[in-house]
Amino acid sequence: MSSTYARSLPADRVRRSAQVISLLGPATVAVGVAWAIVQPYRLTLLHPLRQGFWWLLIEPPLLVMVAGAFFALVVARPLLVDLAERES
Amino acid sequence: MEPPAEMIHWLFATGLLMLALCLLSEAVVGREVWQSRPWRKYLWPGLAFGMGVFMWPVMAFFTNSAIHMYAHGSWAEVLMLAGGAELGLVHGRLKSKWWRLTMPLAFVVTGTAFIVHEQNAWYFARSAFLHHLLGWTFLVAAVIPLGMTFRPKSMALQSAFALTFVVLAAMLFCDRDLAPVFGHLSPLAGVPHR
Numbered sequence: 001m002s003s004t005y006a007r008s009l010p011a012d013r014v015r016r017s018a019q020v021i022s023l024l025g026p027a028t029v030a031v032g033v034a035w036a037i038v039q040p041y042r043l044t045l046l047h048p049l050r051q052g053f054w055w056l057l058i059e060p061p062l063l064v065m066v067a068g069a070f071f072a073l074v075v076a077r078p079l080l081v082d083l084a085e086r087e088s
Numbered sequence: 089m090e091p092p093a094e095m096i097h098w099l100f101a102t103g104l105l106m107l108a109l110c111l112l113s114e115a116v117v118g119r120e121v122w123q124s125r126p127w128r129k130y131l132w133p134g135l136a137f138g139m140g141v142f143m144w145p146v147m148a149f150f151t152n153s154a155i156h157m158y159a160h161g162s163w164a165e166v167l168m169l170a171g172g173a174e175l176g177l178v179h180g181r182l183k184s185k186w187w188r189l190t191m192p193l194a195f196v197v198t199g200t201a202f203i204v205h206e207q208n209a210w211y212f213a214r215s216a217f218l219h220h221l222l223g224w225t226f227l228v229a230a231v232i233p234l235g236m237t238f239r240p241k242s243m244a245l246q247s248a249f250a251l252t253f254v255v256l257a258a259m260l261f262c263d264r265d266l267a268p269v270f271g272h273l274s275p276l277a278g279v280p281h282r
Binding site: 017020021024025028054058060063064066067068070071075076078079082083086 | 091092095098099101102105106109110112113116117118121122124125128131261
Protein backbone atom coordinates (compact mmCIF):
# COMPACT_ATOMS: atom_id res chain seq x y z
CA MET A 1 0.00 0.00 0.00
CA SER A 2 1.49 3.35 -0.96
CA SER A 3 1.34 6.34 1.37
CA THR A 4 -0.81 8.17 -1.20
CA TYR A 5 -3.39 5.40 -1.01
CA ALA A 6 -3.23 5.35 2.78
CA ARG A 7 -3.99 9.07 2.92
CA SER A 8 -7.00 8.57 0.70
CA LEU A 9 -8.59 5.83 2.83
CA PRO A 10 -12.39 6.17 2.88
CA ALA A 11 -13.50 8.37 5.75
CA ASP A 12 -15.96 5.81 7.12
CA ARG A 13 -13.25 3.15 7.25
CA VAL A 14 -10.94 5.52 9.10
CA ARG A 15 -13.78 6.32 11.54
CA ARG A 16 -14.51 2.62 12.11
CA SER A 17 -10.81 1.90 12.66
CA ALA A 18 -10.63 4.75 15.17
CA GLN A 19 -13.63 3.35 17.06
CA VAL A 20 -12.04 -0.11 17.27
CA ILE A 21 -8.67 1.27 18.38
CA SER A 22 -10.23 3.50 21.03
CA LEU A 23 -12.15 0.50 22.43
CA LEU A 24 -9.25 -1.99 22.61
CA GLY A 25 -7.57 -0.53 25.72
CA PRO A 26 -10.74 0.07 27.79
CA ALA A 27 -12.08 -3.38 26.77
CA THR A 28 -8.87 -5.00 28.02
CA VAL A 29 -9.09 -3.08 31.31
CA ALA A 30 -12.74 -4.15 31.61
CA VAL A 31 -11.73 -7.81 31.17
CA GLY A 32 -9.20 -7.39 33.99
CA VAL A 33 -11.83 -5.78 36.25
CA ALA A 34 -14.34 -8.54 35.44
CA TRP A 35 -11.71 -11.18 36.24
CA ALA A 36 -10.97 -9.50 39.59
CA ILE A 37 -14.69 -9.54 40.44
CA VAL A 38 -15.17 -13.18 39.40
CA GLN A 39 -11.99 -14.42 41.14
CA PRO A 40 -11.20 -11.90 43.91
CA TYR A 41 -8.78 -14.37 45.54
CA ARG A 42 -6.43 -13.81 42.58
CA LEU A 43 -5.92 -10.25 43.91
CA THR A 44 -3.59 -10.56 46.90
CA LEU A 45 -3.94 -6.82 47.51
CA LEU A 46 -7.39 -7.60 48.92
CA HIS A 47 -5.85 -9.85 51.61
CA PRO A 48 -2.24 -8.64 51.85
CA LEU A 49 -1.32 -9.94 55.31
CA ARG A 50 1.41 -12.61 55.37
CA GLN A 51 1.85 -12.43 51.58
CA GLY A 52 5.34 -12.46 50.09
CA PHE A 53 6.83 -9.78 47.86
CA TRP A 54 6.10 -11.55 44.56
CA TRP A 55 2.50 -12.36 45.50
CA LEU A 56 1.89 -8.67 46.20
CA LEU A 57 3.65 -7.53 43.04
CA ILE A 58 2.37 -9.91 40.36
CA GLU A 59 -1.41 -10.26 40.31
CA PRO A 60 -2.90 -11.51 37.01
CA PRO A 61 -6.08 -9.35 36.88
CA LEU A 62 -3.95 -6.28 37.64
CA LEU A 63 -1.48 -7.26 34.89
CA VAL A 64 -4.37 -7.36 32.38
CA MET A 65 -5.61 -3.95 33.57
CA VAL A 66 -2.11 -2.45 33.38
CA ALA A 67 -1.57 -3.85 29.86
CA GLY A 68 -4.89 -2.34 28.72
CA ALA A 69 -4.19 1.03 30.32
CA PHE A 70 -0.64 1.13 28.96
CA PHE A 71 -1.89 0.31 25.48
CA ALA A 72 -4.65 2.93 25.66
CA LEU A 73 -2.30 5.71 26.82
CA VAL A 74 0.95 4.94 25.02
CA VAL A 75 -0.10 3.18 21.79
CA ALA A 76 -3.74 3.92 21.04
CA ARG A 77 -3.71 7.66 21.81
CA PRO A 78 -1.02 8.66 19.24
CA LEU A 79 -2.51 6.16 16.78
CA LEU A 80 -5.88 7.92 17.07
CA VAL A 81 -4.17 11.27 16.43
CA ASP A 82 -2.63 9.82 13.25
CA LEU A 83 -6.01 8.44 12.15
CA ALA A 84 -7.67 11.82 12.78
CA GLU A 85 -5.03 13.47 10.58
CA ARG A 86 -5.82 10.98 7.79
CA GLU A 87 -9.53 11.70 8.13
CA SER A 88 -9.09 15.47 7.92
CA MET B 89 13.99 -14.80 46.17
CA GLU B 90 12.78 -16.28 42.90
CA PRO B 91 9.11 -15.85 42.03
CA PRO B 92 7.02 -19.02 41.58
CA ALA B 93 7.07 -20.42 38.03
CA GLU B 94 3.38 -19.58 37.51
CA MET B 95 4.20 -15.87 37.89
CA ILE B 96 6.71 -16.11 35.06
CA HIS B 97 3.92 -17.56 32.92
CA TRP B 98 1.68 -14.59 33.87
CA LEU B 99 4.40 -12.07 33.02
CA PHE B 100 4.91 -13.66 29.61
CA ALA B 101 1.12 -13.74 29.20
CA THR B 102 1.14 -9.96 29.73
CA GLY B 103 3.83 -9.62 27.05
CA LEU B 104 1.76 -11.75 24.66
CA LEU B 105 -1.32 -9.64 25.43
CA MET B 106 0.57 -6.45 24.58
CA LEU B 107 1.85 -8.14 21.42
CA ALA B 108 -1.73 -9.09 20.49
CA LEU B 109 -3.04 -5.55 21.06
CA CYS B 110 -0.31 -4.08 18.85
CA LEU B 111 -0.84 -6.68 16.10
CA LEU B 112 -4.61 -6.18 16.21
CA SER B 113 -4.19 -2.42 15.94
CA GLU B 114 -1.86 -2.83 12.98
CA ALA B 115 -4.40 -5.14 11.30
CA VAL B 116 -7.22 -2.62 11.88
CA VAL B 117 -5.49 0.57 10.75
CA GLY B 118 -3.26 -0.95 8.08
CA ARG B 119 0.51 -1.15 7.93
CA GLU B 120 0.94 2.29 6.38
CA VAL B 121 -0.82 4.15 9.20
CA TRP B 122 0.75 1.91 11.85
CA GLN B 123 4.23 2.68 10.57
CA SER B 124 3.63 6.41 10.18
CA ARG B 125 5.53 7.02 13.45
CA PRO B 126 9.04 5.57 13.40
CA TRP B 127 8.95 4.19 16.97
CA ARG B 128 5.70 2.31 16.37
CA LYS B 129 6.96 0.08 13.61
CA TYR B 130 9.59 -1.34 15.97
CA LEU B 131 7.09 -1.85 18.79
CA TRP B 132 5.84 -5.42 18.40
CA PRO B 133 8.99 -6.84 16.74
CA GLY B 134 10.99 -5.27 19.58
CA LEU B 135 8.60 -6.74 22.13
CA ALA B 136 8.99 -10.21 20.57
CA PHE B 137 12.78 -9.84 20.56
CA GLY B 138 12.73 -8.60 24.17
CA MET B 139 10.64 -11.56 25.28
CA GLY B 140 13.28 -13.79 23.67
CA VAL B 141 15.99 -12.01 25.68
CA PHE B 142 14.01 -12.41 28.92
CA MET B 143 13.60 -16.12 28.17
CA TRP B 144 17.34 -16.62 28.88
CA PRO B 145 17.10 -15.87 32.62
CA VAL B 146 14.03 -18.11 32.69
CA MET B 147 16.19 -20.85 31.20
CA ALA B 148 18.94 -20.20 33.75
CA PHE B 149 16.86 -19.87 36.92
CA PHE B 150 13.79 -22.04 36.28
CA THR B 151 15.41 -25.16 34.91
CA ASN B 152 14.66 -28.31 36.87
CA SER B 153 15.72 -30.78 34.17
CA ALA B 154 17.76 -30.93 30.98
CA ILE B 155 14.61 -31.03 28.85
CA HIS B 156 13.37 -27.79 30.51
CA MET B 157 16.70 -26.15 29.71
CA TYR B 158 16.54 -27.20 26.05
CA ALA B 159 12.91 -26.07 25.78
CA HIS B 160 13.46 -22.62 27.27
CA GLY B 161 16.77 -22.18 25.44
CA SER B 162 15.21 -23.02 22.07
CA TRP B 163 12.31 -20.60 22.79
CA ALA B 164 14.79 -17.85 23.57
CA GLU B 165 16.63 -18.49 20.32
CA VAL B 166 13.60 -18.67 18.00
CA LEU B 167 11.85 -15.72 19.67
CA MET B 168 14.96 -13.57 19.23
CA LEU B 169 15.37 -14.82 15.66
CA ALA B 170 11.73 -14.08 14.70
CA GLY B 171 11.70 -10.71 16.50
CA GLY B 172 15.10 -9.78 15.08
CA ALA B 173 14.09 -10.76 11.52
CA GLU B 174 10.93 -8.65 11.82
CA LEU B 175 13.00 -5.73 13.17
CA GLY B 176 15.30 -6.06 10.15
CA LEU B 177 12.34 -6.19 7.76
CA VAL B 178 10.54 -3.10 9.15
CA HIS B 179 13.82 -1.20 9.25
CA GLY B 180 14.49 -2.11 5.64
CA ARG B 181 17.82 -3.78 6.35
CA LEU B 182 16.38 -7.17 5.37
CA LYS B 183 14.63 -7.32 1.99
CA SER B 184 13.69 -10.93 1.32
CA LYS B 185 10.17 -12.01 2.27
CA TRP B 186 11.57 -15.41 3.21
CA TRP B 187 12.78 -13.89 6.49
CA ARG B 188 9.11 -13.99 7.51
CA LEU B 189 9.45 -17.78 7.67
CA THR B 190 11.24 -17.27 10.99
CA MET B 191 7.84 -16.64 12.64
CA PRO B 192 6.22 -19.99 11.66
CA LEU B 193 9.54 -21.60 12.59
CA ALA B 194 9.27 -19.98 16.03
CA PHE B 195 5.70 -21.30 16.36
CA VAL B 196 6.70 -24.85 15.38
CA VAL B 197 9.75 -24.92 17.68
CA THR B 198 7.74 -23.41 20.55
CA GLY B 199 4.85 -25.85 20.09
CA THR B 200 7.16 -28.85 19.89
CA ALA B 201 9.12 -27.71 22.94
CA PHE B 202 5.91 -27.21 24.94
CA ILE B 203 4.73 -30.75 24.14
CA VAL B 204 8.10 -32.44 24.54
CA HIS B 205 9.08 -30.83 27.84
CA GLU B 206 5.73 -31.59 29.51
CA GLN B 207 6.38 -35.01 30.94
CA ASN B 208 2.93 -35.58 32.46
CA ALA B 209 -0.35 -36.58 30.81
CA TRP B 210 -3.07 -34.03 29.92
CA TYR B 211 -5.15 -34.46 33.11
CA PHE B 212 -2.24 -34.70 35.57
CA ALA B 213 -2.80 -31.09 36.65
CA ARG B 214 -3.82 -27.78 35.11
CA SER B 215 -0.28 -26.84 34.16
CA ALA B 216 0.19 -30.16 32.31
CA PHE B 217 -3.12 -29.69 30.47
CA LEU B 218 -2.23 -26.12 29.49
CA HIS B 219 1.26 -27.08 28.34
CA HIS B 220 -0.21 -29.72 26.00
CA LEU B 221 -2.91 -27.30 24.83
CA LEU B 222 -0.41 -24.47 24.30
CA GLY B 223 1.89 -26.79 22.36
CA TRP B 224 -0.81 -27.99 19.99
CA THR B 225 -2.20 -24.47 19.60
CA PHE B 226 1.23 -23.20 18.57
CA LEU B 227 1.70 -26.08 16.12
CA VAL B 228 -1.72 -25.65 14.47
CA ALA B 229 -1.51 -21.84 14.48
CA ALA B 230 1.86 -21.96 12.68
CA VAL B 231 -0.12 -22.03 9.41
CA ILE B 232 -1.18 -18.39 10.06
CA PRO B 233 2.32 -16.80 10.03
CA LEU B 234 3.18 -19.24 7.22
CA GLY B 235 0.29 -17.81 5.19
CA MET B 236 1.40 -14.27 6.07
CA THR B 237 4.74 -14.99 4.44
CA PHE B 238 2.95 -15.21 1.11
CA ARG B 239 0.07 -12.79 1.82
CA PRO B 240 1.50 -10.23 4.27
CA LYS B 241 -1.26 -7.66 3.62
CA SER B 242 -4.18 -10.03 4.26
CA MET B 243 -6.29 -8.44 7.00
CA ALA B 244 -7.90 -11.80 7.81
CA LEU B 245 -4.50 -13.43 8.41
CA GLN B 246 -3.22 -10.42 10.38
CA SER B 247 -6.32 -10.47 12.60
CA ALA B 248 -6.09 -14.26 13.07
CA PHE B 249 -2.41 -13.84 13.99
CA ALA B 250 -3.27 -11.21 16.62
CA LEU B 251 -6.18 -13.22 18.05
CA THR B 252 -3.92 -16.27 18.32
CA PHE B 253 -1.80 -14.31 20.79
CA VAL B 254 -4.92 -13.32 22.74
CA VAL B 255 -5.80 -17.03 23.09
CA LEU B 256 -2.23 -17.94 24.04
CA ALA B 257 -2.14 -15.13 26.63
CA ALA B 258 -5.44 -16.35 28.14
CA MET B 259 -4.04 -19.90 28.42
CA LEU B 260 -0.86 -18.66 30.12
CA PHE B 261 -2.89 -16.51 32.55
CA CYS B 262 -4.89 -19.64 33.51
CA ASP B 263 -1.70 -21.51 34.38
CA ARG B 264 -1.11 -22.43 38.02
CA ASP B 265 1.76 -24.43 39.48
CA LEU B 266 -0.59 -26.79 41.26
CA ALA B 267 -4.31 -26.74 40.50
CA PRO B 268 -6.95 -29.14 39.17
CA VAL B 269 -8.19 -29.09 35.57
CA PHE B 270 -11.88 -29.91 35.02
CA GLY B 271 -11.87 -31.54 38.46
CA HIS B 272 -8.82 -33.71 37.71
CA LEU B 273 -5.68 -33.50 39.84
CA SER B 274 -3.29 -36.41 40.19
CA PRO B 275 -2.48 -37.28 43.82
CA LEU B 276 1.15 -37.37 42.70
CA ALA B 277 1.00 -33.64 41.89
CA GLY B 278 0.68 -32.55 45.55
CA VAL B 279 -1.73 -30.32 47.44
CA PRO B 280 -2.93 -27.08 45.80
CA HIS B 281 -1.66 -24.11 47.78
CA ARG B 282 -4.40 -21.63 46.92
